[in-house]
Amino acid sequence: MLAELSYWQITSLRVAGGLGGVLLVAGTLVYLHLFKMVSFMQSRLGPMEAGPFGSLQLLAEVGKHLQKEDIFPRKADKFVFGAAPFVILASTFLLVAVVPAGPDVWFVNVDTGIYLAMAVSSVSVIGILMAGWGSANKYSMMGGLRATGQLIAYELPLILAVVGVVIQAGTMNMQGIVAAQANGEIFGWGGIGNPYILTQGVAFFVFMIAMQAELTQAPFDMPIAESELVSGYLTEYSGMRFLLFFIGEFATAGVFASIAAVLFLGGWWAPIPGLAFDDNVWNLLGPLLLIGKIVILTFIVFWVRFTFPRFREDQLQRIAWKFLIPIALANIVVTALFKVWF
Amino acid sequence: MTDISDRQQLSYIAAQAADARVNLELETEGMTLNIGPQHPATHGTLRIIAKLDGEQVIAADPVMGYMHRGYEKLTEVRTYPQVTTLINRIDWLGSFANEVPFILAAERLMEVEAPPRAQSIRTILFEMSRIANVVLFLGDMAVQVGAVTPVFFAFRDREHILNQIEAVTGGRFHPNFDRIGGLKDDLPAGWINETKQVMKKMRSFCDEIETLVLGNEIFQARTRGIGVIPADVGLSYGLSGANIRASGVDWDVRRDNPCGLSYDQVDWKVWTHPDGDSFSRFWVRLQEVRESTKIVDQLLETIPAGPIMAKVPRIIKVPAGEAFVETENPLGVMGYYIVSKGDLVPYRVKIRSASFNNMSISPWLLKGVYVPDIITILASLYFILGDIDR
Numbered sequence: 001m002l003a004e005l006s007y008w009q010i011t012s013l014r015v016a017g018g019l020g021g022v023l024l025v026a027g028t029l030v031y032l033h034l035f036k037m038v039s040f041m042q043s044r045l046g047p048m049e050a051g052p053f054g055s056l057q058l059l060a061e062v063g064k065h066l067q068k069e070d071i072f073p074r075k076a077d078k079f080v081f082g083a084a085p086f087v088i089l090a091s092t093f094l095l096v097a098v099v100p101a102g103p104d105v106w107f108v109n110v111d112t113g114i115y116l117a118m119a120v121s122s123v124s125v126i127g128i129l130m131a132g133w134g135s136a137n138k139y140s141m142m143g144g145l146r147a148t149g150q151l152i153a154y155e156l157p158l159i160l161a162v163v164g165v166v167i168q169a170g171t172m173n174m175q176g177i178v179a180a181q182a183n184g185e186i187f188g189w190g191g192i193g194n195p196y197i198l199t200q201g202v203a204f205f206v207f208m209i210a211m212q213a214e215l216t217q218a219p220f221d222m223p224i225a226e227s228e229l230v231s232g233y234l235t236e237y238s239g240m241r242f243l244l245f246f247i248g249e250f251a252t253a254g255v256f257a258s259i260a261a262v263l264f265l266g267g268w269w270a271p272i273p274g275l276a277f278d279d280n281v282w283n284l285l286g287p288l289l290l291i292g293k294i295v296i297l298t299f300i301v302f303w304v305r306f307t308f309p310r311f312r313e314d315q316l317q318r319i320a321w322k323f324l325i326p327i328a329l330a331n332i333v334v335t336a337l338f339k340v341w342f
Numbered sequence: 343m344t345d346i347s348d349r350q351q352l353s354y355i356a357a358q359a360a361d362a363r364v365n366l367e368l369e370t371e372g373m374t375l376n377i378g379p380q381h382p383a384t385h386g387t388l389r390i391i392a393k394l395d396g397e398q399v400i401a402a403d404p405v406m407g408y409m410h411r412g413y414e415k416l417t418e419v420r421t422y423p424q425v426t427t428l429i430n431r432i433d434w435l436g437s438f439a440n441e442v443p444f445i446l447a448a449e450r451l452m453e454v455e456a457p458p459r460a461q462s463i464r465t466i467l468f469e470m471s472r473i474a475n476v477v478l479f480l481g482d483m484a485v486q487v488g489a490v491t492p493v494f495f496a497f498r499d500r501e502h503i504l505n506q507i508e509a510v511t512g513g514r515f516h517p518n519f520d521r522i523g524g525l526k527d528d529l530p531a532g533w534i535n536e537t538k539q540v541m542k543k544m545r546s547f548c549d550e551i552e553t554l555v556l557g558n559e560i561f562q563a564r565t566r567g568i569g570v571i572p573a574d575v576g577l578s579y580g581l582s583g584a585n586i587r588a589s590g591v592d593w594d595v596r597r598d599n600p601c602g603l604s605y606d607q608v609d610w611k612v613w614t615h616p617d618g619d620s621f622s623r624f625w626v627r628l629q630e631v632r633e634s635t636k637i638v639d640q641l642l643e644t645i646p647a648g649p650i651m652a653k654v655p656r657i658i659k660v661p662a663g664e665a666f667v668e669t670e671n672p673l674g675v676m677g678y679y680i681v682s683k684g685d686l687v688p689y690r691v692k693i694r695s696a697s698f699n700n701m702s703i704s705p706w707l708l709k710g711v712y713v714p715d716i717i718t719i720l721a722s723l724y725f726i727l728g729d730i731d732r
Contacts, residue, residue, distance in 0.1 A: 038491075041491055042491050042494035042495075043494060043495065043498050138373060138375055139375075142397070142713070218488050218489070218490075219560050222714070225714070226382060227382050227383050227485060227486045227487075227488065227717055228383060228486075228713060228714055228717040230381065230382060306489075306490055306491050307489065307491060307554075308488070308558065308560055309487035309488040309489040309555075309561045309564060310487065310489075310560070310564075310714075311560060311563070311564070312563075312564060312712060312714045313397065313712070315563055315564075
């Protein structure tokens with residue numbers, strides 16, 4: 001179906017899909033998790049007035065933030081301060097580019113897809129450091145520095161966890177990883193394919209923890225730490241720019257969850273025996289399946305976020321270097337050995 | 343040393359100078375972080391000036407007085423019954439507890455004693471205001487450590503207590519219910535059974551906090567061994583209440599000197615903890631809430647019949663003299679020193695509030711900790727700004 005369209009039609013579809021895939025998913029996550037799920041956990045209702053069950057609350061919030069004055073602190077480095085939210089948002093959009101949502105529903109299909117994703121995900125560190133530095137605020141500065149140390153430390157387990165999957169799939173292409181799971185076998189049994197959460201469970205565990213830290217959600221929310229650093233690098237932001245950070249946070253959560261879904265849960269494909277559809281059906285069904293998996297994974301992220309207290313900076317580094325990285329390395333070794341033997 | 347040539351001497355001086363230059367260049371500049379007066383962790387207007395090296399605190403200095411309301415002076419122009427309205431606002435989370443020591447001191451000067459029924463109800467309300475206060479601490483401590491959810495549970499369950507206090511006194515936060523010689527009113531019908539139900543809810547809240555916060559490994563990693571107060575240091579700084587009991591000092595004014603309150607009629611336990619760290623302060627307070635519910639339950643069974651007001655003159659004039667009464671308030675030992683010249687108004691009132699002394703240890707305690715631990719330690723010391731500044 002998509003193949004009949006001309007190049008520019010496909011391109012504009014992909015751009016629109018990318019925007020929608022980031023913003024709509026982010027909005028859904030804000031409503032489902034931040035507004036509703038957390039409210040129910042904390043024995044309250046959450047927003048109920050704007051739209052049915054408060055579903056339009058986010059639009060109201062966006063409207064509120066757009067009306068607010070765009071305040072620059074007097075001593076701020078104006079360019080750095082102003083550009084920081086866009087850097088973070090750019091990182092998110094670059095990240096979503098490699099995530100496939102169906103046999104033909106993809107934005108870019110590069111051979112080194114997951115490699116590209118891991119590379120551009122570090123760009124957000126620069127944005128956070130810019131925000132911390134540019135604000136000319138001691139709390140922001142400390143938040144920015146904490147974020148940098150934390151994100152660099154947790155890049156490693158994140159990448160090492162991915163390496164296990166890449167070894168098993170034999171490809172870095174995201175579509176290839178989905179196909180490898182759909183056609184895979186668990187020790188010769190291929191009844192439901194091989195969603196890598198089954199054979200790469202350890203890597204999934206490490207990936208989810210590292211992802212929590214990359215998203216700076218509690219228990220790894222040291223950079224924001226609203227009870228000690230006020231709001232860390234977000235302290236001085238208001239209005240539109242704060243909104244960009246806010247959307248960026250949830251969009252990044254959605255995009256990281258989609259990468260985790262592709263790597264470990266089979267992406268747009270579903271592990272049901274005897275499931276054989278036409279590509280056109282997968283093109284429609286795939287995005288829905290992927291969004292469902294994103295919602296489940298982000299549910300875990302926000303469930304943990306609103307349950308656990310936060311670590312101290314040194315404890316957080318200790319977990320990364322002394323716990324997660326050795327586990328991920330051991331996982332790589334074991335995966336490689338099994339890959340050679342079977 | 344005479345055979346050192348000029349050349350050697352010069353090179354030695356040059357090396358020294360180079361060393362000094364390097365030291366000067368490598369010396370990092372400390373940062374002064376101004377925590378407060380507007381800061382989410384100080385829940386009020388406490389200001390802490392912290393000198394930092396990286397994230398480590400070199401020196402911390404609390405600045406108090408942003409919310410000073412001059413209650414000690416104001417009491418000098420108010421009659422004794424009017425004073426309770428003011429002092430309600432000292433520790434605003436457990437307001438009834440503020441009234442009791444003042445009323446007891448005034449009663450001692452007037453040589454009246456509240457009837458047994460009033461004493462019993464006074465003790466019940468005293469303990470209920472303790473529960474209302476400390477329950478919020480249990481939630482708030484979790485927030486300061488980074489978990490957002492428990493504080494909502496705390497607010498949810500504190501509501502039950504506040505409803506019961508409101509049913510008796512008419513005020514949720516500021517009951518203004520205690521009178522010299524007794525209480526303003528008797529209990530409403532059906533209140534005793536309702537309160538027993540509420541005490542059950544509070545006990546289940548404690549269990550919930552125990553699993554959600556106290557048992558959490560991250561919480562323990564953040565609080566165990568942090569902010570350790572040895573017993574002698576704590577005593578020398580005048581710490582009281584759960585803060586000093588968490589350091590292993592078995593001192594509770596309720597048990598040791600229950601003047602005018604019916605703590606000697608019930609079976610309860612004073613909990614202490616040997617560690618003296620932030621965790622043990624949280625743990626002791628959690629046990630205290632449980633003990634308080636037990637005290638209330640037992641007292642509800644045995645409220646004596648009789649009047650709730652002793653015979654006192656319509657216009658209260660307190661005879662000349664001095665009296666000091668202290669009680670074990672939610673935040674620690676609180677006492678009022680009243681000097682009377684036989685007037686309608688006190689001549690002088692000195693308020694010994696617990697948080698002021700509890701905060702005074704903070705420069706000693708915060709030296710050398712990391713910035714995140716400042717917040718944990720302050721939260722575990724548990725101060726209320728009104729109680730510091732009065």
